[in-house]
């Protein structure tokens with residue numbers, strides 16, 4: 001039966017390019033994650049050295065058309081000019097879209113101007129705001145929302161989502177019954193089919209259920225704030241900063257960062273399916289304590305590690 005053959009889910013993965021907080025270590029790079037959503041590549045934050053990480057992991061830089069920057073602390077955007085510049089030297093011709101705080105455009109333009117670089121491809125900036133939730137990007141298959149985080153300077157988190165897919169009609173049925181074209185859209189939207197001779201074919205017997213749309217959310221950097229969970233309800237994979245552990249909870253609050261337990265609390269409040277921790281302070285040589293602390297609050301937690309590819 002058709003209903004027992006669900007449609008194949010498309011590719012949706014997150015590759016960790018950097019998992020460190022402000023100071024990189026010999027094994028941890030500053031923040032960056034590459035999302036592959038059905039072979040559309042979205043770069044989320046772009047700390048120093050991101051382009052080198054992409055090369056190490058054999059990703060083609062020119063396949064990235066959209067870059068999303070959470071805020072203007074260097075560990076989240078010092079790699080932007082390097083990436084833009086290499087794309088230029090490689091002779092890119094496609095547009096590159098950069099989403100981020102308004103001053104990012106000013107900074108990048110100053111850098112290009114000082115080096116008298118006239119880019120060979122169009123660079124399009126999309127300024128973000130950190131006051132309220134907003135859809136900042138949409139294609140026929142995906143959307144991206146930004147939402148406010150609580151940090152020392154204006155900072156946004158992002159939710160990347162798949163749009164719901166329509167049901168898929170069994171092709172053999174279409175041919176066999178010679179279904180008229182106007183019916184096709186209605187069947188894809190869930191209608192039963194009534195043939196000219198009056199036979200009713202229930203929708204679930206002639207179509208396949210599309211996979212449930214998935215979401216990935218990115219929360220770096222932020223202080224714990226229970227209001228944040230409202231933007232993340234039911235998220236499949238939540239990346240959340242865990243700069244500190246509970247023993248340094250006061251330091252975390254003072255520096256507008258979160259502890260591992262606080263990240264886990266947000267995941268619980270958001271009813272997330274999987275929590276991925278990152279943005280680790282260089283003071284932690286091993287991360288076992290961070291993982292343990294979060295798992296005590298939210299069991300399905302793992303640690304971001306450079307080079308790892310996680311299924312959303």
Ligand SMILES: [Zn+2]
Pocket residue numbers: 021022031073075076221279
């Ligand atoms: Zn940071």
Ligand SMILES: [Zn+2]
Pocket residue numbers: 071073151221
């Ligand atoms: Zn920051």
